[in-house]
Amino acid sequence: MTPTATPPGAKSKARGSSRLNWTVMTLLSLAVAGYFTGQYATDSLQSLGSRNVGLADEYASRPLPIQIAFYTHISAAGLALAIGPFQFVRAIRRRRPGLHRWTGRVYLITIGFAAVAGFVMSFFNSAGLVGFFGFGGLAVLWAWVSYRAYRAARERDFASHRAWMIRSFALTFAAPTLRLWLGLLITVQNLAGSDAEGQEIFDNAYAAVPFLSWLPNIVIAELMIRRRNLPGLRFSPSPTPQRLTPPPEASA
DSSP states (O other): OOOOOOOHHHHHHHHHHHHHHHHHHHHHHHHIIIIIHHGGGSSOHHHHHHTTOTTHHHHTTSOHHHHHHHHHHHHHHHHHHHHGGGGGOHHHHHHOHHHHHHHHHHHHHHHHHHHHHHHHHHTTOTTHHHHHHHHHHHHHHHHHHHHHHHHHHHTTOHHHHHHHHHHHHHHHTHHHHHHHHHHHHHHHHHHTTOSOOTHHHHHHHHTTHHHHTTHHHHHHHHHHHHHTTOOOOOSSOOOOOOOOOOOOOOOO
């Protein structure tokens, strides 16, 4: 049987859905990169901490190297979050390939700084061991998949490059999803009539996000990769062809 062609209406609907998804993702990324990153540029950590702004109170009393890691992480991750969505715009890739390459390099460099700083911060997070393994694992995986995206581009394996970039930005997008999950979990506790109050409600919600902020993202990324027929993850090396050697000559 010959395969049935996709109706033009279905293609148009799929393109419209993709544009909507990209628009929502981009607006969330820019909002988090602009607001939640910019708030730390308005005042000192001590002053912001006294007003319970973000994580300022958690890092205000840390040693200077840890505060430097904190500022490095939020600034570099914020820039990666702002740049990332535009790496997937087909018109830029086709019409402005030089711009695509240079912004891609900036994206990957910022992830390098943000991932290293994030790993350092994972030792001092407020969620204990769960936070260390959740945020620390995110930092290591984020750096690894981004490096694989770079290596695939250098090898001109553009299908694999696209797949690894989808995984990379899925982890970059952990910043918005962390805040979405926090809001949802706090709301659920309030609606459920939890006995916890104020800071305890926040702490209960925050205890879940070290993994919840990025594990669903990477699952969705793999589904997107499969839907686009891009190379999937391999947990074992590709089989190498065996060399056929001639049989040894019979002894005289």
